[in-house]
Amino acid sequence: MEPGGCILIKGGRVVDPANNLDETADVLIENGVIRAVGRPEVPSDCRIIDADGLVVAPGLVDMHVHLREPGYEYKGTIASGTRSAAAGGVTSVAAMPNTRPVTDDPSVVGHVLDKARVGGVVNVYPVGAITKGLKGVELTEFGLMLEAGCVAFSDDGATVADAGVMRRALEYARAFGALIIQHAEDPSLVSEGCMNEGVTSSRLGLPGIPAESESIMVDRDIRLVQLTGGRYHVAHLSTAGALEAVAGAQAKGLPVTCEVAPHHFSLTEEAVNGYDTYAKMAPPLRSEFDRKALLEGLARGTVSAIATDHAPHDEDSKKVEFCCAANGVVGLETLLPVSLELVAGGIMTLSQCLALMTWKPARLLGIQRGVLTPGFPADVVLFDLMEAWQVDSGRLHGSARNTPFHGRKVRGRVKKTLVSGKIVFEEEKY
Ligand SMILES: [Zn+2]
Incomplete structure (x- = not known):
């Protein structure tokens, strides 16, 4: 997406602790900034990200x-x-x-x-x-x-x-x-x-x-x-x-x-x-x-x-x-x-x-992050709260392998990560 673009994260469970919000809602992002959370009017050229079944959080x-x-x-x-x-x-x-x-x-x-x-x-x-x-x-x-x-x-x-x-x-x-x-x-x-x-x-x-x-x-x-x-x-x-x-x-x-x-x-x-x-x-x-x-x-x-x-x-x-x-x-x-x-x-x-x-x-x-408040940078994570997976040190995305959690069965899978409205991570589909 170009930085000036528009993204709508649609239909997720939006959990924004700072604003005491935990409900199904849409998140509208424009120019890398949170524009609105709720049921906003959406420009026609807006890219839609379907968040049905996912948690959408800062x-x-x-x-x-x-x-x-x-x-x-x-x-x-x-x-x-x-x-x-x-x-x-x-x-x-x-x-x-x-x-x-x-x-x-x-x-x-x-x-x-x-x-x-x-x-x-x-x-x-x-x-x-x-x-x-x-x-x-x-x-x-x-x-x-x-x-x-x-x-x-x-x-x-x-x-x-x-x-x-x-x-x-x-x-x-x-x-x-x-x-x-x-x-x-x-x-x-x-x-x-x-x-x-x-x-x-x-x-x-x-x-x-x-x-x-x-x-x-x-x-x-x-x-x-x-x-x-x-x-x-x-x-x-x-x-x-x-x-x-x-x-x-x-x-x-x-x-x-x-x-x-x-x-x-x-x-x-x-x-x-x-x-x-x-x-x-x-x-x-x-x-x-x-x-x-x-x-x-x-x-x-x-x-x-x-x-x-x-x-x-x-x-x-x-x-x-x-x-x-x-x-x-x-x-x-x-x-x-x-x-x-x-x-x-x-x-x-x-x-x-x-x-x-x-x-x-x-x-x-003292940094202006960690919230989905309109006007703040659109740093957002989308994750599946219940998806089960097993930690595998060989499949980490960084260069190092030294996790103490290798083999641990966990729940909660990150699907997408956005920084200032730009997608910086998407889960690979195997
Ligand atoms: Zn230390």
């Missing part, structure tokens, strides 16, 4: 993605990562800064945005580093980085372990209303650990990482939020203890939020049995107790976003001894179906589930 927003470019193109590129996103119904991604060079100055931000414009098929929003080189010492220039296009700050992959540095980061961010995203793992407690500490790690003979490595860091940071008033977000929260701390901070009215990853609420440390390196990530898969706590946190509204921590790896980084294997799993193409298990399991409604992957993360990042 394109998903994933606030935690590693695109690997620049510097690690052998693991993934902006082109391959955004292709995975489109196949997963994800139309906006926040790109983490642990690239080479690190996204720690405006020129790298500009480079990522340029690459995304040329080779990317979905919207890419760079996250800037909190500290230069992710070294945890010297703050980056938040103001200049925001001007260049950053939407938040994080040293993700590394933890801002020094309390003084975190204090200054929160103070500095507060001046701009910017969001600080912490990868919360106390390095001294992680030490040589490579999976969750517990019965399973003992049985497998692998060094463990205690849950307290996360909760202690989150506890500390919340005290610094209290001191500074900075906006603070816990990336890929994985433990009951950290969740309790976040809930407590929210009850006090502090600007504290968190995201959880599908692998953390749907898998446990048991997945490491057999030393499967595709089940290795940081923070690690936790206990069933922690997983259940995450489900409760999702149901209660303590969690503000479901984010994948999509982290493609080359095979050489994973086909090694468990503790030597790189951390990280791909997740963009399984985000929707695995999250829909929360709906099937009665944890939340479809609208609540989609809210965690659309307007809620968009609001945290």
